[in-house]
Amino acid sequence: MKxxxxxxxxxxxxxxxxxxxFYIYDVxxxxxxxKNVVPNPGHRPGFLPVFLKDNGANVIIAGGMGGSAQQLFNENGxxxxxxASGNxxxxxxxxxxxxxxxSSNVCNHDH
Structure with a gap:
């Protein structure tokens, strides 16, 4: 798992x-x-879920995320x-x- x-x-x-x-942890x-450190290649609509899938991610942890992004991650498995917060x-x-x-999702908007 990643x-x-x-x-x-x-x-x-x-x-x-x-x-x-993005820190990508092999578990x-x-x-x-x-643990690999991968620089964020840039925030473009729909890009990051595919980028992280291509890097083998099975789980994404963040403090906040818009609903559209969450849906795209789910569609990518x-x-x-x-x-989440802290270290x-x-x-x-x-x-x-x-x-x-x-805590609650601190990002309740979509981009």
């Missing part, structure tokens, strides 16, 4: 499309075995987890241990 996290300065970005980077036996590595470990605390 988990992508929208990141700014090591923390979960509050708007996935405007993040600096085996519910443990992170590798990528589980959407919104409402990206800790968010992934929390997700893997079913302990990730989520």
């Amino acid at each position: 988990i992508a996290v929208a990141v700014n300065d090591g923390a979960v970005s509050q708007h996935f499309g405007h993040c600096e980077d 085996e036996d519910n443990k992170v075995v590798n 990528i589980k959407v987890v919104v409402g 990206a590595d800790e968010a992934v470990n929390g997700y893997l241990n079913n302990e990730l605390e989520l």
Whole structure:
């Protein structure tokens, strides 16, 4: 499994499309075995879900995400987890241990 996290300065970005980077974690036996940093190639409608699918992501974690983007991720077979905050590595470990605390989706608009 691969988990992508929208990141700014090591923390979960509050708007996935405007993040600096995506951290892509390779997970085996519910443990992170590798992490790659992939610069955000740019926020264009409909592009990032396909980009992350092409990078093997099965899950995307972000602070917030518009409804259209969530639908596009779902159509690409990528589980959407919104409402995360804090350190990206800790968010992934929390997700893997079913302990990730989520607030409301901070992005309630579409672009």
